[in-house]
Every structure is written in C-alpha cells, then in structure tokens.
Amino acid sequence: MSFAQDLLEQAEHLANRDGANPKQASLRRAVSTAYYALFHLLIDEAVGHWSVARHRGRLARTFDHGSMKRVCDDYVKSFYKAGKPASELLLKEVAQTFSELQLRRHTADYDNSYVWTRALAQEWIDRTGIAFTYWDTIRTQDESQDFLLSSSFPDLPAHKKTRRP
C-alpha cells in the first residue's frame, strides 16, 4: 500500500478510535492526516515522473501548500470559465477537494475554538477517499498530467491549453 493510502487509512483509524466520545485531538489529527494523504498522493504521482529515483524525495519537499492551493483554485475557476467540460469534471472535483481539505487542515491544526464532530471528520475523510478514486480514474489523462506539472512548478509559463470537445 502506498504512503498516501496508509495516511488515509490512518485518518479513518484516528476518527474512530475513541469510542462514543471522540477526543478533539483525535478528530483534528484525523482531518489533518486526510489532507496529507491527498497531498502525498499528488506529489508522489508528480515526482514519480522523475527518472532519477534518489532525487524524488528532494523534489517532493519543494511542493508548497499555498502554491498547490492556488493551482487548484485556478483550475476550478478555469473549469467553469470553459463551460464545465465533462471530460474534466473529475479533475475539478479533485482540485476542489484539495483546496477545501487544505482549509480544514488549517482549522484542524491551528484553530482551538473550532469544535469537530466525528461525523464532520468522517465526511472529509470520505471526500478524500472519493478524490483518491477519481484520481485513479484520470491520472494518465493529459489534463491531469498538466495539472501535476502546474502543481510541481507553479511559476512555469502557462501553455495554451488544448481542451477536448
């Protein structure tokens, strides 16, 4: 099982480990872990293209949370600007889930006033699982690979996008 899959499984474990009265610490770590599961799924996929295996760990550390969120937000907006092309719906869902999850992760990690319920934590874990499934479906598509390239190098000049009808 991949590291990203292990993290998703661990998120589920954390959300369910405390019986009827879950601790806020468990729920907050669960949501944060779900975010990192998706984060690592995408960066592992991106650096997997690098042929020199020993460089991949270093490359993975260059990914920036804020930049990846901006890439995801821009992708969601461009999806609507292009008239919601059906071929890109699943990638839009992955990008939007990433952006949402990152905010949840920020709340989970830093906002002590926010009260988490198990249902809410599970909801974000489930949504992460759906993003995993969607990604597995679309990971080899051109749009998905372009998306990974933008996530890897957010300052790359934009190229003219060829959308399929």
Place this chain on the structure above:
Amino acid sequence: MFVPTEVRKDPQINAAIRTVLAEESPWVRYIRYSIDQDWTGEWAVFFRVVLSDEVSSRTRRLEITSRLISRITDELDLPNLGMMPHFDFRTESEQAELNDPDWAPPTA
C-alpha cells in the same frame, strides 16, 4: 471584517443559496455565509450549511453534502464571482448543542 465593495457579490451568492435550498429542502434547513480571507490571504465565501437531523447516516450525509458543494459551486458563476467557495456543515442538533451565533438561523 471590512470587505472591499468590489469583493461583495451578495445578490449572486443569495440567488445561488435560494436555488439550492429549493432543490435540497427538507434536507437542508438553512445556509449562511460570510466573505473573508482564507489563510493564504485570498478572498473566499465561507458557507455554513445546517442540515436536517434526518441526514444522520454517514453515507447519506456524504451524499447530501457532496451534492450541495457541487450545486452551490455550479450556481455561483465562479469566473464572475472571483472567489472560491468553501463549505462547512452541521446538523440541527449539533448546532443546538454548540449554540454558535455564527450558525444561528438567518433573520428574515
């Protein structure tokens, strides 16, 4: 928080809420929102959605909330809105227990 007037798009947001509420009643009781900056400093719309207690099973809740995210996002006209929407959900009984004024029913 002070929100620049060029950022405020209340009619557009309220229209999206009305449309989706009509579609998703009675599963959704009400929706509130605020416009604020996210942790990266980008302006965003933060929706707070209160669900019926009947939406209690894990599967049902995921189904309803996923549809709500898609439908509200579809209705918002994002390129024109210029902000990302973000969503948070609670059931009526969760809100009753927390008694959070930011999540209270909207006044008419």
